[in-house]
Amino acid sequence: MKKIYTNILRFTPKKTKLILKDIYYYFTGNFITKTRKGSKEDYIQIFNIIKKKKYETIDNFINKKNLKNIDQNFLNDLAFISQISIKKSEVNFQHGRLIYSILNDYINNKKKELKDFVFIDVGTAKGFSSVLISKCGEDNKIRFKIFSFDIIPHNKKIYWNSIKDIDGKSTRKNLLKDFSKYTKNINFIEGRTKKKFIEIEKYERLNFAFLDGSHDYDDVKYEFDFIKKKQKKSDIIFFDDVTEDHFDGIVRLIDEIKISGEYKIERINSTQYRGYALATKQ
Numbered sequence: 001m002k003k004i005y006t007n008i009l010r011f012t013p014k015k016t017k018l019i020l021k022d023i024y025y026y027f028t029g030n031f032i033t034k035t036r037k038g039s040k041e042d043y044i045q046i047f048n049i050i051k052k053k054k055y056e057t058i059d060n061f062i063n064k065k066n067l068k069n070i071d072q073n074f075l076n077d078l079a080f081i082s083q084i085s086i087k088k089s090e091v092n093f094q095h096g097r098l099i100y101s102i103l104n105d106y107i108n109n110k111k112k113e114l115k116d117f118v119f120i121d122v123g124t125a126k127g128f129s130s131v132l133i134s135k136c137g138e139d140n141k142i143r144f145k146i147f148s149f150d151i152i153p154h155n156k157k158i159y160w161n162s163i164k165d166i167d168g169k170s171t172r173k174n175l176l177k178d179f180s181k182y183t184k185n186i187n188f189i190e191g192r193t194k195k196k197f198i199e200i201e202k203y204e205r206l207n208f209a210f211l212d213g214s215h216d217y218d219d220v221k222y223e224f225d226f227i228k229k230k231q232k233k234s235d236i237i238f239f240d241d242v243t244e245d246h247f248d249g250i251v252r253l254i255d256e257i258k259i260s261g262e263y264k265i266e267r268i269n270s271t272q273y274r275g276y277a278l279a280t281k282q
Contacts, residue, residue, distance in 0.1 A: 014216075018192070022151070029169075031152045036165045037086040043163035047084045050091045051076055055270050058094045067101035070132065075100075081175060082126035085161040094270040095212075095240050096132050102278060103136045103208055106236055110207070117144040118203050122193055122223055123213035123240075124150035126160055127176045127183065133210070134182035146186045147200050149213065154188035193219070197226050206230040212240035217249030224253065228262065231281045239277040242267065254279075 012020075025031050062069060075096055083093040107117070117137065121130045130148040137144040152158070157169040164175050176183050189196050193213060200206065209227050211220060220239075227237055241247045242254050254277045258265040263279040270276070 025151065029156060029158050031158055033159045033161045036159060037161050040163060040166050042086060043080075043084050046086070046091055047076075047080055050084070050093075051079075055094050057268065058097055058270050061268055062097065062101050065101075065105070068104045070097055070100035070135075074135065075132075078128060078131055078179065081162055081164055081178075082128040082131070084163065087161070089273065090271070092270055092274045093128065094274070095276060096128060098268065098276060098278075099129055099210055099238060100132050100136050102236065102238060103133060104140065106208060106234070107136065107140045107142060109234070111140065111142055114207070115143060117142055117207045118200070118205060119144060119146045120200065120206055120209035120227065121146060121148040121186075122150075122209070122211045124148040124152065124154075124172070124188060125212075126162060127172055127179075127186075129210050129212065130186045130188075131176065131179050131182045133208070134185045137185065138182065144185065145203075147189060148186050149189050149191070149193050149196055151190065151192060153190045193223050193226075197223075200230075204230065205232060205235070207235050209237045210240070211237060215241060215247045215250055217252055220250055221253050224257070228281070233281050235281045237263070237279040239279065242275040242277040243273060244275075246273065 028034075075093070079093045079096065083096070084091055103119070110117075119133050119137070121133060124130055127148070130146055133146055137146070152172070154172045157171055159165050159169055160175060162175065164170055172188070173183070187199075189199055206227050211223055213223070214220060224237065231237070239250060239254060242250050244251050254265060254267075257263050257279060261282065263281055266278040266280075268276045268278065
């Protein structure tokens with residue numbers, strides 16, 4: 001039966017699959033998990049292991065470029081509720097350090113030139129990357145807007161595969177209640193980017209974008225093509241999950257961007273299973 005189901009899915013058009021997924025999410029609310037995944041102790045144990053790990057390549061990248069590190073206590077507190085999850089692969093929130101450090105450097109190079117900034121986050125999930133982008137803007141005392149896209153609603157109660165699930169289903173808003181100083185700057189937009197990027201069509205310039213939503217080549221290429229038209233020299237797109245044999249669609253796109261010469265590409269790996277790409281408009 002499982003084989004028959006797999007074959008049916010294989011020949012189902014992508015558009016139909018997305019419609020079926022959206023219907024399922026709408027009626028069940030199971031965007032991430034149907035039930036709580038573990039106990040409070042399970043999440044604490046994972047957190048205590050991960051926060052002790054060293055990531056020399058990330059340290060070297062930040063130090064070599066003389067970038068500012070995010071406050072580690074803030075990062076850990078945010079990651080504890082929005083990154084620590086129970087899954088087969090190892091938890092890794094080093095992209096948070098990179099987002100903050102890279103964006104902080106960009107802002108400091110641009111704040112005399114620009115009065116307003118627009119930042120994009122694709123793949124909000126629990127809000128980790130959006131909050132870090134907001135903190136960076138607040139720390140630098142600039143005027144900015146953040147648009148954060150995900151199919152997961154901001155105000156729907158669901159299970160998040162977070163330690164907060166021990167209290168039952170909650171909204172993302174409630175999940176991040178201790179970080180309301182930063183969420184107030186974020187426009188949480190529900191839906192797929194091919195439909196919802198219309199929300200940012202009016203902005204002439206998109207200074208920084210973090211892409212970690214769909215890992216399908218066509219979807220990420222659409223997002224890249226949309227954003228690049230609204231970027232100027234030295235503006236940034238930061239890609240997550242640029243990892244061979246895991247997310248080949250993203251790797252393919254990064255290779256194409258590098259060949260085109262439109263952006264300078266810098267590949268960064270935190271582990272052999274987690275890679276990123278910093279794309280700077282030329």
